[in-house]
Amino acid sequence: MDSSIAQKTWELENNILTVEKPDPSSDSIFYYDEAAQAKFQQEKPWANDHHYFKRVKISALALLKMVVHARSGGTIEVMGLMQGKTDGDAIIVMDAFALPVEGTETRVNAQADAYEYMVDYSQTNKQAGRLENVVGWYHSHPGYGCWLSGIDVSTQMLNQQFQEPFLAVVIDPTRTVSAGKVEIGAFRTYPEGYKPTDDPISEYQTIPLNKIEDFGVHCKQYYPLDITYFKSSLDCHLLDLLWNKYWVNTLSSSPLLGNGDYVAGQISDLAEKLEQAENQLAHSRIGPLGPPRKKEESQLAKITRDSAKITVEQVHGLMSQVIKDILFNSVRQSNRSHNEQSGPEPMVEA
Amino acid sequence: MASSSSSGLTFKLHPLVIVNISDHYTRVKSQMNPPPVTSTSATVNGVEPLQQAPRVYGCVIGVQRGRTVEIFNSFELLYDPSTHSLDRPFLEKKQELYKKVFPHFYILGWYSTGSDAQESDMHIHKALMDINESPLYVLLNPTINPAQKDLPVTIYESELHVIDGIPQLIFVRSSYTIETVEAERISVDHVAHLKPSDGGSAATQLAAHLTGIHSAIKMLNSRIRVLHHHLVGMQKGDVPCENSLLRQVSSLLRRLPAIESEKFQDDFLMEYNDTLLITYLAMFTNCSSTMNELVDKFNTAYDRHSRRGGRTAFI
Numbered sequence: 001m002d003s004s005i006a007q008k009t010w011e012l013e014n015n016i017l018t019v020e021k022p023d024p025s026s027d028s029i030f031y032y033d034e035a036a037q038a039k040f041q042q043e044k045p046w047a048n049d050h051h052y053f054k055r056v057k058i059s060a061l062a063l064l065k066m067v068v069h070a071r072s073g074g075t076i077e078v079m080g081l082m083q084g085k086t087d088g089d090a091i092i093v094m095d096a097f098a099l100p101v102e103g104t105e106t107r108v109n110a111q112a113d114a115y116e117y118m119v120d121y122s123q124t125n126k127q128a129g130r131l132e133n134v135v136g137w138y139h140s141h142p143g144y145g146c147w148l149s150g151i152d153v154s155t156q157m158l159n160q161q162f163q164e165p166f167l168a169v170v171i172d173p174t175r176t177v178s179a180g181k182v183e184i185g186a187f188r189t190y191p192e193g194y195k196p197t198d199d200p201i202s203e204y205q206t207i208p209l210n211k212i213e214d215f216g217v218h219c220k221q222y223y224p225l226d227i228t229y230f231k232s233s234l235d236c237h238l239l240d241l242l243w244n245k246y247w248v249n250t251l252s253s254s255p256l257l258g259n260g261d262y263v264a265g266q267i268s269d270l271a272e273k274l275e276q277a278e279n280q281l282a283h284s285r286i287g288p289l290g291p292p293r294k295k296e297e298s299q300l301a302k303i304t305r306d307s308a309k310i311t312v313e314q315v316h317g318l319m320s321q322v323i324k325d326i327l328f329n330s331v332r333q334s335n336r337s338h339n340e341q342s343g344p345e346p347m348v349e350a
Numbered sequence: 351m352a353s354s355s356s357s358g359l360t361f362k363l364h365p366l367v368i369v370n371i372s373d374h375y376t377r378v379k380s381q382m383n384p385p386p387v388t389s390t391s392a393t394v395n396g397v398e399p400l401q402q403a404p405r406v407y408g409c410v411i412g413v414q415r416g417r418t419v420e421i422f423n424s425f426e427l428l429y430d431p432s433t434h435s436l437d438r439p440f441l442e443k444k445q446e447l448y449k450k451v452f453p454h455f456y457i458l459g460w461y462s463t464g465s466d467a468q469e470s471d472m473h474i475h476k477a478l479m480d481i482n483e484s485p486l487y488v489l490l491n492p493t494i495n496p497a498q499k500d501l502p503v504t505i506y507e508s509e510l511h512v513i514d515g516i517p518q519l520i521f522v523r524s525s526y527t528i529e530t531v532e533a534e535r536i537s538v539d540h541v542a543h544l545k546p547s548d549g550g551s552a553a554t555q556l557a558a559h560l561t562g563i564h565s566a567i568k569m570l571n572s573r574i575r576v577l578h579h580h581l582v583g584m585q586k587g588d589v590p591c592e593n594s595l596l597r598q599v600s601s602l603l604r605r606l607p608a609i610e611s612e613k614f615q616d617d618f619l620m621e622y623n624d625t626l627l628i629t630y631l632a633m634f635t636n637c638s639s640t641m642n643e644l645v646d647k648f649n650t651a652y653d654r655h656s657r658r659g660g661r662t663a664f665i
Binding site: 030031032052059060063064065068070071075076097098099100114117121124125127128130132166173176177179180181182220229231232233234235237238239240241242243244245247248249250251252255256258267274281298300301302303305308310311312314315316317318319320321322323325327328329338344 | 366368369371372373374375376378380404406424425427428439440443444447450451452492495498499501502515530531532534535536537538539540542555556558559560562563565566567569570589595606607608610615618621622625628629631632634635638639641642644651652
């Protein structure tokens with residue numbers, strides 16, 4: 001009985017909102033109302049309020065496609081477009097498709113044949129019943145976090161001038177696999193010269209040293225949007241049933257193996273940051289106690305957080321390994337004496 | 351029409367395909383039946399009676415390596431009701447587009463929704479045979495049946511059978527497994543269970559991770575119990591003795607322990623040690639950071655460099 005109490009405590013602590021199971025009537029989100037969309041386009045409520053769009057709803061399909069595409073690129077950045085519609089202050093992403101462009105650091109924009117591809121694809125889609133318009137673009141930052149680089153910011157500013165409403169989404173497939181949860185961020189830029197009145201609290205993420213300058217210069221020029229996901233009732237049903245076949249993969253996944261070099265990269269990056277921090281701390285003098293500053297963490301505190309994050313991920317991976325070892329290899333342990341029960345007890349209920 | 355396939359090919363299906371087909375179907379269905387509560391838009395054509403569930407058609411693409419066929423992705427196709435076939439130029443156009451982004455994937459077959467394979471499907475199937483000599487037919491049953499335990503997805507192949515002296519192509523059912531890459535699994539998991547997406551505390555992450563593994567182990571346990579129950583029944587004599595099943599179970603059991611060698615032990619312990627080392631270093635960093643803060647605070651409280659000199663009590 002403790003497990004149910006534990007679960008309730010955990011849910012309470014983390015403000016888990018139980019999402020009601022979508023029933024067929026709530027699949028209305030899939031309906032594309034052309035006239036309402038056109039009317040919204042004309043009204044342009046976002047023209048006056050730079051902070052108009054606050055939320056993003058991504059469909060299960062779009063998320064899956066984007067993550068799979070991003071991961072298939074490996075360490076190369078990939079990009080694609082998202083199709084969807086708007087709904088008040090939320091942008092709804094129904095589908096996504098990949099673009100055949102190679103991502104490099106100096107790429108400013110998609111080339112000409114990507115435009116052609118976009119037009120062709122949109123046309124064929126409309127015929128096949130996908131009526132939504134392009135509502136944003138996504139690209140991947142493999143291994144270095146979800147934020148907009150300088151080039152990304154200028155691209156998005158351009159998009160927001162001419163193709164409104166437009167959204168920028170960044171996915172990090174490497175961190176997704178390493179952390180076991182989807183690393184995704186949705187952003188909109190402020191127009192040139194606009195200073196946000198309040199400082200939005202953004203979730204801290206670790207940025208590698210070689211990118212940290214690019215991040216810092218531009219991080220005030222855009223704001224993140226909340227992301228929620230939705231799926232249809234049929235999706236729900238299928239995903240539930242999918243679990244019957246899927247549990248094998250969950251058990252057999254080995255994150256330690258898959259992400260070895262990424263973790264090594266992270267640790268070496270952390271070592272460099274540590275050296276920098278050492279220089280900074282050695283030379284600082286303790287001045288008079290000024291007014292209490294904002295929570296500007298010192299370098300060292302940030303490094304501590306990063307190292308804790310890496311460790312937690314590693315420990316998770318190791319736990320999976322140990323559990324698998326106990327489950328499938330412990331036949332030999334039972335042959336030895338029962339005194340040396342070294343590992344944790346298996347979680348199987350009797 | 352459906353018997354068991356004998357081609358010997360193994361099929362692997364990615365969850366993306368399933369979600370794709372489901373989305374296509376939901377879209378078409380919802381566009382045909384506009385939701386009753388809409389804003390005052392001009393396109394509401396009155397309240398139409400709920401129409402028959404539409405059949406949607408599309409193409410599946412993937413890779414075939416030897417005897418393994420792996421289905422990665424899919425896209426929609428147009429169905430021409432007059433000729434009872436799929437729109438060919440459209441298919442080729444889409445194929446071109448997809449080739450640009452996924453150059454390794456070939457057309458492996460087609461999909462449709464419905465409860466069972468029908469006669470008219472063979473027509474479409476034959477039309478695709480010039481692209482792929484032995485196309486697949488993936489059928490998804492979109493009716494939601496809460497009592498269902500198994501995925502309502504079936505894969506059919508076509509085989510030439512001699513019926514009444516006439517060689518005919520009929521559909522035969524094949525079995526398949528669900529295959530996935532790590533990233534796909536995580537996103538499917540994420541959407542299926544809507545886990546907390548933000549960082550949360552370390553405790554939350556730990557709980558989420560362990561919950562996933564716990565569910566998987568529970569499944570494993572229940573499956574083993576079913577098998578055990580069946581075997582006990584066989585022993586008692588309630589269930590007729592099936593030698594092939596017994597052989598399979600015996601081979602399964604003989605595979606445990608999974609790996610048992612010196613080298614494995616060494617590698618395993620090395621990995622364990624590496625992780626512990628990382629934990630140790632992180633602890634070190636944490637301690638040094640705390641020490642640093644302590645020293646800072648100490649210096650601020652007992653500032654020896656101030657003009658007044660000596661100690662100023664920290665009020």
